[in-house]
Amino acid sequence: MQQPTRLQDEAARLLARLGVDAALYGEGERAVRTPLTGETIGRVRDASAEEARDLIRKAHEAFLQWRRVPAPRRGEFVRLLGEELRAVKDDLGRLVTIEVGKVPSEGLGEVQEMIDICDFAVGLSRQLYGLTMGSERADHRMQEQWHPAGVVGVISAFNFPVAVWSWNAALAFVSGDAVVWKPSEKTPLTALAVQALTRRVIERFEEAPEHLSVLLLGDRATGEALVDDGRVPVLSATGSTAMGRAVGQRVAARFGRAILELGGNNASIVTPSADLDLALRAIAFGAVGTAGQRCTTLRRLFVHESVYDTLLPRLKRVYSTVSIGNPLDGDVLVGPLFEEAGFRAMEAALEAARAAGGTVHEGARVTEGLPEAAFYVRPALVEMPRQAGPMLVETFAPILYVVTYRELDEAIALQNGVAAGLSSSIFTTDMREADRFLSALGSDCGIANVNMGSSGAEIGGAFGGEKETGGGRESGSDAWKAYMRRQTNAINYGYAMPLAQGVRFDI
Numbered sequence: 283m284q285q286p287t288r289l290q291d292e293a294a295r296l297l298a299r300l301g302v303d304a305a306l307y308g309e310g311e312r313a314v315r316t317p318l319t320g321e322t323i324g325r326v327r328d329a330s331a332e333e334a335r336d337l338i339r340k341a342h343e344a345f346l347q348w349r350r351v352p353a354p355r356r357g358e359f360v361r362l363l364g365e366e367l368r369a370v371k372d373d374l375g376r377l378v379t380i381e382v383g384k385v386p387s388e389g390l391g392e393v394q395e396m397i398d399i400c401d402f403a404v405g406l407s408r409q410l411y412g413l414t415m416g417s418e419r420a421d422h423r424m425q426e427q428w429h430p431a432g433v434v435g436v437i438s439a440f441n442f443p444v445a446v447w448s449w450n451a452a453l454a455f456v457s458g459d460a461v462v463w464k465p466s467e468k469t470p471l472t473a474l475a476v477q478a479l480t481r482r483v484i485e486r487f488e489e490a491p492e493h494l495s496v497l498l499l500g501d502r503a504t505g506e507a508l509v510d511d512g513r514v515p516v517l518s519a520t521g522s523t524a525m526g527r528a529v530g531q532r533v534a535a536r537f538g539r540a541i542l543e544l545g546g547n548n549a550s551i552v553t554p555s556a557d558l559d560l561a562l563r564a565i566a567f568g569a570v571g572t573a574g575q576r577c578t579t580l581r582r583l584f585v586h587e588s589v590y591d592t593l594l595p596r597l598k599r600v601y602s603t604v605s606i607g608n609p610l611d612g613d614v615l616v617g618p619l620f621e622e623a624g625f626r627a628m629e630a631a632l633e634a635a636r637a638a639g640g641t642v643h644e645g646a647r648v649t650e651g652l653p654e655a656a657f658y659v660r661p662a663l664v665e666m667p668r669q670a671g672p673m674l675v676e677t678f679a680p681i682l683y684v685v686t687y688r689e690l691d692e693a694i695a696l697q698n699g700v701a702a703g704l705s706s707s708i709f710t711t712d713m714r715e716a717d718r719f720l721s722a723l724g725s726d727c728g729i730a731n732v733n734m735g736s737s738g739a740e741i742g743g744a745f746g747g748e749k750e751t752g753g754g755r756e757s758g759s760d761a762w763k764a765y766m767r768r769q770t771n772a773i774n775y776g777y778a779m780p781l782a783q784g785v786r787f788d789i
């Protein structure tokens with residue numbers, strides 16, 4: 283038998299502390315590897331089709347019970363979930379770093395985001411407001427009520443292995459729904475940890491049914507079982523646009539509601555009046571942070587020709603000096619790519635960029651002192667003659683394409699000229715430019731920022747994007763409405779029965 287490695291040992295220790303039964307990650311057909319070194323750190327077993335059906339049924343039964351619990355009590359449940367997350371933040375954050383390769387502050391940040399959405403949802407549990415409307419009929423009134431929707435299915439991607447669940451689950455729980463989660467097959471360990479801590483809260487909370495939160499491990503096939511199940515009225519899916527295209531159509535075919543959070547191809551515009559020091563820092567974090575593996579990662583930069591020659595050398599310096607390495611071994615800003623496929627996609631995109639006339643700076647694999655089975659890269663900065671080729675699509679790796687522009691409207695058209703519509707930003711100190719960018723004639727994205735990068739959203743605002751990003755909104759504002767069903771009530775408190783629109787029906 284092979285000796286456990288240092289990281290496998292550490293993952294096991296963390297999982298034990300987080301309350302996960304060792305049998306759940308010690309054996310199984312699916313090997314889990316850490317991108318930090320490429321080594322295997324656990325093994326898990328996928329749910330069978332029969333288990334998936336059975337667990338969805340149990341979650342549905344849990345929903346029938348949970349919907350009877352008053353919303354503020356459901357909020358109390360989510361408050362306890364937030365407390366549990368606070369207690370395990372360090373361990374869970376560290377496990378995120380080991381399983382996904384994020385630098386420690388981002389691993390912890392992901393858990394903080396889970397805590398933040400719990401806090402948000404607690405308040406929301408007393409604010410699930412419906413409107414009242416004046417009726418055109420005498421002695422009538424109209425109102426709307428928001429009722430729990432049912433079982434909410436959550437399919438999540440590898441790059442935010444736990445936060446995406448919480449964006450959905452915290453809102454779903456206060457909405458009166460049960461949740462069935464199919465995490466990425468590449469990040470099951472953090473999912474097991476979250477499931478264990480959620481179960482602890484369920485056990486503590488008398489009104490919570492056992493299967494209020496259910497975990498289904500598995501790949502696309504398991505995801506499809508959830509997608510096709512008529513007992514799942516709301517299906518939230520986060521991942522690639524290709525996945526969303528398949529999932530969206532299947533959910534629509536059974537008249538379910540899909541919340542799609544798909545790929546981004548995000549851009550920033552640097553105008554002549556921009557504060558370049560601030561812009562540089564924001565661009566660097568947005569483009570090279572998380573090794574370019576956020577849906578909101580900055581991938582395209584449109585720089586006004588008057589500031590291009592000032593900004594570009596400074597950017598090049600960042601790209602040639604930014605620290606890269608195993609985030610557990612030292613203070614680095616860029617960790618590994620998650621897997622070899624990401625590295626191959628990056629190589630192919632850089633090749634295509636050269637073919638389209640681009641000049642590539644940096645972007646090579648970094649191997650010195652790093653394990654062979656891991657994929658570390660120096661982020662790439664690509665000067666493009668125009669927006670073309672690989673610049674039009676998302677490559678899930680740290681590549682930033684830069685193009686010059688003359689007129690703001692031209693830059694906005696370029697920014698909007700791709701299929702994705704997630705995040706965008708402008709750097710300017712000219713208020714006309716800022717507001718033009720935010721106006722109906724400006725950015726067509728779900729997220730449009732001023733003097734910030736495209737990356738690093740916070741809880742409170744609705745998160746999501748347009749076009750091929752899928753149109754879903756999660757986490758903030760009135761995103762909760764997607765997890766509930768709206769019922770319009772008309773009430774007659776008089777003795778006559780007038781009909782709307784003056785229609786007569788005298789019998």
Ligand code: NAD
Nearest residue numbers: 439440465466501502505506521522525543544545546577
């Ligand atoms: P992916 O599409 O490969 O997988 C995402 C999830 O979907 C996994 O759980 C996978 O098993 C499941 N899946 C795949 N095909 C399916 C199908 N046909 N039916 C049901 N389930 C299916 O994505 P990934 O590589 O894990 O993540 C990276 C992608 O996710 C990037 O495109 C990134 O931009 C996107 N992303 C978007 C957001 C957002 O909020 N918009 C957030 C994070 C990641």
